[in-house]
Amino acid sequence: MLYKFAKAVVYTIFKFLFRIKIIGKKNVPKEGPVIICSNHISNYDPPVVGITCPRDIHFMAKEELFEKKGIGFLLRNLQAFPVKRGMRDRNALRNGLGLLEDGGTLGLFPEGTRSKDGQLKKGLAGAGFFAMRSNATVIPCAIIGTYERFKPLKVIYGPPIEFETLKEDKPSAQEVTDEIMENIQSLIDENKK
Structure with a gap:
């Protein structure tokens, strides 16, 4: 319930602020397990992918964020689940695979952290793990822009x-x-211009 409400509110605000243009939404399957893999240039990326994707997405978020009372509560209610960074987190892997087995949508930022210069960095093996261990359709996603107002x-x-x-x-x-x-x-x- 909170997810749908938050998605509608954030979409309205972000669409106005950042003049978001969505391309290729029809490439996202309507049913079955899906992994959305995107570049990561800003803290705004998860909500932007969340509001532009036609499906409800579950994101992994660094464990430290869940330890903060307000943010942790919000993240849990927005379908995120924790991952320990810098180590193999079996719990997070199990959660992600379980979600995909149930036909859900997993959102990943394979770089693992934001790119400070906006250039795509080397991805971590986790995205490949989920792609190989599940029957999910993998959809690449690119966010292009600077998040400057208007x-x-x-x-x-x-x-x-x-x-x-x-x-x-x-x-x-x-x-x-x-x-x-x-x-x-x-x-x-292909879409820089």
Whole structure:
């Protein structure tokens, strides 16, 4: 209930402030498990992906945020779940896989942290892990803009990533993540103008 209300309110505010243009929303499947993988340039990225995606998204958020009373309560009620950064967090991995098994949508920022210069950084193996361990459709997403007031901000959802050829080579989770990152970079390059 809070999620739908917050999504409507934030959408109205952000659409006005950042002149958000959504491209490729039809690439996100209406049903079945989906992983949305986006670049990460600002603290505003999770709400922006959350309000522009046609599906309700569950994000992982760093565990420290859940320890703050107000923010922790809000995050839990906005379908986020904690992850310990810098280590293999089995609980977070189990939560993410369980969500995908139930046909949900998992939102990931494979870089693991915001890019200070806006350039796409190397992704962490976690995104590849979820892609290989689930039957989820992986959708690359690119956020292009500076989050300056009244300046346009683009959110592009690319076509599903095809892993069939890659899977034949039995890739590592990192190699799958690298493929995801290449798809995100392509979206950025194609839509910069």
